[in-house]
Amino acid sequence: MSRSKVILVIDDDRGFRGLLTAQLADMGYDTTGAASWAEASACLKEIEPDLILLDMKLPDTTPELAVPELAAEYPVIVLTGYGSIRSAVSVIHAGALDYLTKPISLAELELTIARVLDNAEMRRSNALYKRQLAARQGSGLIGNSAAILALESLIDAVAPTNATVLIHGESGSGKEVVASAIHQRSERKNRELVTVDATTLSETLFESELFGHEKGAFTGADRQKKGLIEAAEGGTLFLDEIGEVSLANQARLLRLFESGTFRRVGGTKTLRADVRFIVATHRNLGLMVREGRFRSDLFFRLSSFVLTSPPLRDRREDIALLAEHFLSQFCRGQKKLFARDAITTLTAYDWPGNVRELRNVIERAVILARNAVVIRRDHVSMPELEGASVLSFSFEHPPTLKDLERSYFLRTLERFGGNRARTAAALGISERNVYRLIGLYGAELT
Numbered sequence: 001m002s003r004s005k006v007i008l009v010i011d012d013d014r015g016f017r018g019l020l021t022a023q024l025a026d027m028g029y030d031t032t033g034a035a036s037w038a039e040a041s042a043c044l045k046e047i048e049p050d051l052i053l054l055d056m057k058l059p060d061t062t063p064e065l066a067v068p069e070l071a072a073e074y075p076v077i078v079l080t081g082y083g084s085i086r087s088a089v090s091v092i093h094a095g096a097l098d099y100l101t102k103p104i105s106l107a108e109l110e111l112t113i114a115r116v117l118d119n120a121e122m123r124r125s126n127a128l129y130k131r132q133l134a135a136r137q138g139s140g141l142i143g144n145s146a147a148i149l150a151l152e153s154l155i156d157a158v159a160p161t162n163a164t165v166l167i168h169g170e171s172g173s174g175k176e177v178v179a180s181a182i183h184q185r186s187e188r189k190n191r192e193l194v195t196v197d198a199t200t201l202s203e204t205l206f207e208s209e210l211f212g213h214e215k216g217a218f219t220g221a222d223r224q225k226k227g228l229i230e231a232a233e234g235g236t237l238f239l240d241e242i243g244e245v246s247l248a249n250q251a252r253l254l255r256l257f258e259s260g261t262f263r264r265v266g267g268t269k270t271l272r273a274d275v276r277f278i279v280a281t282h283r284n285l286g287l288m289v290r291e292g293r294f295r296s297d298l299f300f301r302l303s304s305f306v307l308t309s310p311p312l313r314d315r316r317e318d319i320a321l322l323a324e325h326f327l328s329q330f331c332r333g334q335k336k337l338f339a340r341d342a343i344t345t346l347t348a349y350d351w352p353g354n355v356r357e358l359r360n361v362i363e364r365a366v367i368l369a370r371n372a373v374v375i376r377r378d379h380v381s382m383p384e385l386e387g388a389s390v391l392s393f394s395f396e397h398p399p400t401l402k403d404l405e406r407s408y409f410l411r412t413l414e415r416f417g418g419n420r421a422r423t424a425a426a427l428g429i430s431e432r433n434v435y436r437l438i439g440l441y442g443a444e445l446t
């Protein structure tokens with residue numbers, strides 16, 4: 001069910017304004033009237049119109065000033081008592097979408113409003129359609145494992161509801177794919193899915209990006225800006241890495257999730273969002289609550305529906321299927337297949353970077369294989385394959401700590417082809433220390 005569209009009528013002629021708002025109400029619109037620019041500005045702090053009807057002659061402003069300012073944020077139709085072509089052209093140039101000449105016929109009013117609202121809607125959905133097409137290509141949840149089938153049925157159950165969902169899972173395990181599946185299987189699928197990654201935004205930027213800000217809210221806020229919540233109106237907002245959000249912003253999120261309301265930064269009016277929220281994290285939020293880094297009320301609110309995107313090593317039966325999927329994606333019509341031992345190698349690996357890492361490895365394998373039809377084991381070998389989680393060394397006597405350090409250091413250095421920076425990163429030491437250890441054990445390098 002869609003809410004009625006809100007129309008703001010700005011006209012200083014009281015009788016005309018009353019008549020117009022009454023007629024618009026009869027047509028099923030929600031209407032508000034303002035007698036002056038000052039009144040309209042105050043009104044816009046309270047309501048969020050879908051369309052503005054603006055009289056050309058107001059006591060406290062000119063169309064040259066008012067039209068561009070309003071048209072930057074809202075669809076505007078100008079009402080003119082002096083229907084000259086010249087003034088009509090100038091207001092259209094200034095950003096108004098249409099104009100109506102007084103006295104206005106009811107039929108013309110109805111048609112013009114419907115057309116302008118439809119156009120605004122169409123512009124939104126055209127941009128949306130392009131993005132959806134891009135998102136659908138290659139999204140979809142691939143896998144036949146029990147874990148994926150269970151996840152699929154949970155997605156089917158929760159998708160049609162408006163429940164806020166928390167997706168938990170390691171990096172690269174497909175949390176964003178799950179979020180997109182929920183959106184695609186909901187009634188909101190023809191509206192926007194807006195994604196925000198909390199790790200990429202500072203605390204203040206997060207607040208203004210998400211909630212928007214009013215003109216003058218802070219230095220540099222030279223005009224009002226709608227936030228991503230408003231961009232997601234009618235659709236879904238996916239907030240990735242909620243564990244990285246500051247405590248102050250967590251409080252704002254709690255209010256948003258509980259009441260569906262929010263305020264722009266520097267704003268006084270409470271706005272209502274018709275948005276479905278999905279959040280994700282790779283962190284243990286329960287632990288963060290105990291450490292005082294995550295609000296317990298927000299945690300409990302999010303705990304009502306939790307989906308887990310399982311790590312790839314816990315569903316090894318999906319590895320071959322995913323590998324085939326990525327192979328056909330990267331080959332683009334060219335025929336290629338995996339040698340049996342290549343698949344064995346892929347299946348045995350622990351995939352700390354999950355599906356994303358697998359995708360990268362297949363992409364590299366296709367490049368390395370060049371024109372060869374068969375992807376061999378050496379095409380898919382991962383540099384991190386050895387020693388990523390299990391180490392095995394053999395010594396002629398029980399090793400000392402120093403023996404272990406020497407063996408592990410030299411093996412890591414070799415694994416990265418002598419690259420000191422990568423060795424330092426893998427061992428969690430400084431490059432200076434890598435040099436020191438080469439000095440210490442280097443005589444053994446061949």
Ligand SMILES: Nc1ncnc2c1ncn2[C@@H]1O[C@H](COP(=O)(O)OP(=O)(O)OP(=O)(O)O)[C@@H](O)[C@H]1O
Nearest residue numbers: 140141142143170171172173174175176177355356
């Ligand atoms: N089940 C799946 N089927 C097909 N592709 C998948 C699947 N899971 C993940 N992918 C692909 O793996 C890559 C990583 O997935 P995604 O971005 O959803 O992971 P994530 O858990 O959100 O990662 P991060 O926590 O780093 O944001 C993407 O290219 C995605 O398309």
